Structure formats: C-alpha cells, structure tokens
Amino acid sequence: MRVSVLHPGGRIALETRPVPEPDPGDVLIEVAAVGVCGSDTHYLRHGRIGAFEVTAPLVLGHEASGRIVAVGEGVPAERIGQRVSIEPQRPDPYSAESLRGEYNLCPAMRFYATPPVDGALADYVTIGSAFAHAVPDTVSDEAAALFEPLSVGIAALRKAAVGLGGSVLIAGAGPIGLLCAQVARASGVTRIVVTDPDPGRRRAAERFGATRAVDPGLGPDTVGDGFDAFVDASGAPPAIRSGIRAVRPGGRVVLVGMGADDLELPVSLIQSRELVLTGVFRYANTWPTAIALAAEGRVDLDGMVTGRFPLEQAEAALNADRDPGGIKAVVHPRPRIDETITEEQS
Numbered sequence: 001m002r003v004s005v006l007h008p009g010g011r012i013a014l015e016t017r018p019v020p021e022p023d024p025g026d027v028l029i030e031v032a033a034v035g036v037c038g039s040d041t042h043y044l045r046h047g048r049i050g051a052f053e054v055t056a057p058l059v060l061g062h063e064a065s066g067r068i069v070a071v072g073e074g075v076p077a078e079r080i081g082q083r084v085s086i087e088p089q090r091p092d093p094y095s096a097e098s099l100r101g102e103y104n105l106c107p108a109m110r111f112y113a114t115p116p117v118d119g120a121l122a123d124y125v126t127i128g129s130a131f132a133h134a135v136p137d138t139v140s141d142e143a144a145a146l147f148e149p150l151s152v153g154i155a156a157l158r159k160a161a162v163g164l165g166g167s168v169l170i171a172g173a174g175p176i177g178l179l180c181a182q183v184a185r186a187s188g189v190t191r192i193v194v195t196d197p198d199p200g201r202r203r204a205a206e207r208f209g210a211t212r213a214v215d216p217g218l219g220p221d222t223v224g225d226g227f228d229a230f231v232d233a234s235g236a237p238p239a240i241r242s243g244i245r246a247v248r249p250g251g252r253v254v255l256v257g258m259g260a261d262d263l264e265l266p267v268s269l270i271q272s273r274e275l276v277l278t279g280v281f282r283y284a285n286t287w288p289t290a291i292a293l294a295a296e297g298r299v300d301l302d303g304m305v306t307g308r309f310p311l312e313q314a315e316a317a318l319n320a321d322r323d324p325g326g327i328k329a330v331v332h333p334r335p336r337i338d339e340t341i342t343e344e345q346s
Contacts, residue, residue, distance in 0.1 A: 001123035002333070004314035005057045010044055012315040019124050022072035026126045027079060029086065032141035034120045035063030035149065036317050036329040038174070039258075040113060044318050049258070052115045060318070061331065062088040062112035064120035065144035068132060075129045085144040086120065087131040087151075087287055088112030104284040111282070121314050123333050133287045139294050142330050143301035149328075150299065151286035152256065153179035157187055159254045159278050160229035167191035169227040171243050172234030172257055173201035173213065175304065175328050180231050180256070181209035186298040195223060195239065200325050208300065220246065227251060235259025241266060249273040256280045304328045 001019045006012055022028040039049055040060040047054045064086040068079050091098045091106035098106050113119025135144045157180060162168050166189045170180050173196035184192045194205035195216040202213035214223050220242060228251050230243035235257030244253050244266055253275055270277060293299045307329035309317035320329035 002311055003059050003118075003123070004061075004121040004311055004331075006044060006054060006060055007057050008047065008054050010047065012044070012318070014312055014314070017122075020126045022070055022075075022126050024073040025075060025129055026072040027068045027075055027084075027129050027132050028070035028072075029064075029066040029084060029125050029127065029132060030069045031064055031066040031120055031122060031125055031333045032083075033065050033145040034061040034331045034333070035142075035145045036061070036320065036331065037063055037149065038321070040119075041318050041321055043113070043115075044315075050261070054115055056116060058113070058115055059118035059121050060113045060314075061119040061121035062114075063145050063148040064088065064112070064125065065135070065141045065147075066125070069124070071129070072126075079129070079132075082132075082134050083137070083141070083144070084132040085135050085147040085287065085291070086112075086125070086127050087133060088120070088127070088148065089131060089282070090117075090128060102284055104282040121311065121331060121333070123311075133291065135291060136295050139291070140302055141332075142305050143294050145330065146301040146304065146328065147287060147290040147294070149175055150179050150183070150290045150293070150301065151283040152176055152280065153183040154286045154289050154293075155283040156180050156231050156233075156254050156256050156280050157183045159280055160231055160252050162187070162189055162229045162252070164188035165190050166228045167226070168193075169223065169230045169243055169246050170194045170205075170210075171216070171230070171232045171236070171239040172196060173198070173205040173210075174233060176256060177231075177233035178204060178208040178304065178327065179299070180233055181205060182299040183293070185209035186293055191227070193224060193227070195243075196234075204327060208304070216242065229254065231256060233257045237263040244275065244277075245269060247273070247275055249275075251275055253277040254280060305330050308332060 090110040091103040092108040095106045194210040205213040225246045307320040311333040317329040
C-alpha cells in the first residue's frame with residue numbers, strides 16, 4: 001500500500017509498505033478520506049508538539065473514514081463492507097481512566113499520528129473494532145472523517161455545560177472554533193459570539209452558527225459580557241484572559257486551543273466569581289452524538305471542506321491552511337466516485 005510519510009526535518013515522501021494485518025479485535029479499513037488537522041501541520045513545520053517529537057518516520061492524519069475490508073479474530077465477518085468513521089484511539093481498556101469512562105486520559109494511549117504511532121495518510125489502516133463507528137449512507141466520507149474534530153467541539157460544549165437559551169463566547173474561528181459554534185447552535189444556545197481578528201474567518205463563523213462574529217481588537221465593549229461559558233479555541237493568551245473576564249459569576253471556562261504552556265490568569269477574578277476552569281484533551285464517548293448530529297443535519301461538515309487532494313499531494317494538503325479562505329483540507333487516498341466518473345466520461 002501507499003503511505004505519505006513525514007521524515008525528521010520536515011520532508012514528506014510517498015512510500016510503499018505492506019498492508020497491515022488486523023490483530024484480534026481489530027478491523028482493516030480502506031481509507032476514504034482524511035482531514036488535515038493543525039497538529040499535523042505543526043509536526044510538519046516544527047517537528048514536535050510538547051513532549052511528542054518526530055524522531056523517526058511518521059504517518060500523519062487522525063481525522064479519517066473508510067470501509068472495513070477485513071476483520072481480525074473475534075470480530076463478526078458481517079462488518080466487512082461497512083462504512084465507518086475512525087475514532088483514532090487505542091487506550092488500555094484496563095487502565096483506571098478507561099474503567100471510569102475517561103479513556104481519552106489513559107496514560108498508555110496510542111493515538112493516530114502522535115509519535116511514535118502512525119496515522120491515516122495511507123491506503124489502509126487498522127483500529128480496534130469498537131473504535132470503527134458505522135455511519136449511515138446519508139453521511140459522506142468527508143463528513144465521517146470530520147467526526148473527529150466535531151468530537152472535540154462536542155467534548156468542549158459538554159464541559160461548558162451550556163444549553164437551551166444559554167450564551168457562549170468562543171475565541172478563534174478556525175475549524176475547532178467553527179465546530180464549537182455549530183455544536184452550541186445544535187444544543188439550543190441562543191447567544192453564540194465568536195471572536196477572530198481575520199474578517200474571512202468571522203464571515204465563516206456567521207455561516208456556521210455564530211449569532212455574532214466580532215473583531216477582538218475592537219475591545220471588550222464590542223464583544224460583550226455576562227456569558228454562561230467561554231470556550232477558547234485560539235490558544236492565544238490575550239484571548240484567554242479577555243474571555244475569562246467576559247464570563248458571568250458561576251460560569252465556566254473551557255480551554256481547547258493549544259497555545260503557550262504557561263500564562264498569567266486573573267486568579268482573583270476566577271476566585272471571586274467562582275468560575276470553573278477546565279481543559280479539553282481529545283474526547284471520549286462522543287461518536288454516537290457526532291453521528292446523530294450529522295445524520296439529522298444539525299451540523300454542516302461537508303460545507304467546511306475547502307480543499308481536496310490525492311495522497312500524492314499530501315504535502316500540499318498539509319499547507320492548505322495558508323490559502324486565503326481555507327477552512328479544512330481533505331486527502332482522498334482512493335479516487336472519489338465523482339472524480340472516477342469524470343475520468344471515464346472524458
């Protein structure tokens with residue numbers, strides 16, 4: 001099979017490897033679509049994220065969907081042919097975190113495209129059967145791949161604990177911020193303000209669920225205050241400090257964006273308002289919700305795709321975030337049906 005491999009130093013190469021065999025309890029998936037995440041581009045450009053460093057060849061990509069083509073021992077053969085969205089996690093099922101339902105926090109986690117674990121920019125991948133989630137035919141391969149970042153949005157809004165008639169301030173109108181806005185809208189939140197300095201991203205926020213999109217440079221009076229929750233999807237310290245000040249007493253602050261390892265916070269305000277401040281690290285038990293939201297049209301994932309690339313152009317896909325107006329690039333290891341039809345007709 002073909003794989004797109006990141007080598008230390010930032011070189012991307014298309015290589016050939018044996019098709020993996022599914023272990024007991026695993027399924028083998030022919031990959032249909034892979035979304036490009038900011039963490040992928042960060043590994044490409046910087047070679048590391050926190051303690052995770054690219055010291056050996058690594059296959060990127062953890063937002064993926066495809067079709068089951070083989071099963072390992074203990075997995076029903078009836079699953080062959082099933083279209084699935086991949087939850088790219090392999091926790092230890094017997095860790096204390098997994099046993100209490102927080103398997104995303106398992107210290108023994110093996111996560112796609114996190115050194116030294118290979119990801120999905122390949123023709124085939126394997127995953128535990130329970131982490132290959134069947135999707136209805138009404139959901140496209142691209143949307144099924146984007147259940148992964150959608151799950152981050154679901155996890156963030158669950159932590160924010162805001163729902164019908166509530167209000168939320170979201171900093172950052174990148175893919176995660178836009179998905180947080182969509183989940184908030186689907187949850188019945190009626191005041192959804194998104195801040196971003198880029199006017200194109202603010203326009204995107206208004207398309208994808210925001211009731212208002214604001215330039216944070218205009219000051220706090222423009223953004224407003226009294227929010228039930230603040231979700232940071234920017235990682236920018238000034239945005240975090242400003243967002244905390246906009247939350248009502250007893251509200252919640254959820255940190256999602258990956259930014260500075262350390263930052264100054266308004267501790268006295270957090271204490272006096274009794275704010276709940278927490279973080280989000282990936283997700284757990286979110287795929288059923290993601291499937292329901294997408295199948296019922298409560299979120300628009302297909303509309304977020306602004307670039308499509310074959311596996312041979314994976315490096316271009318990884319750099320597509322630099323294109324004006326780009327939101328989400330998707331790699332298709334196999335030709336899409338509409339592309340195949342076009343070629344045959346021509």
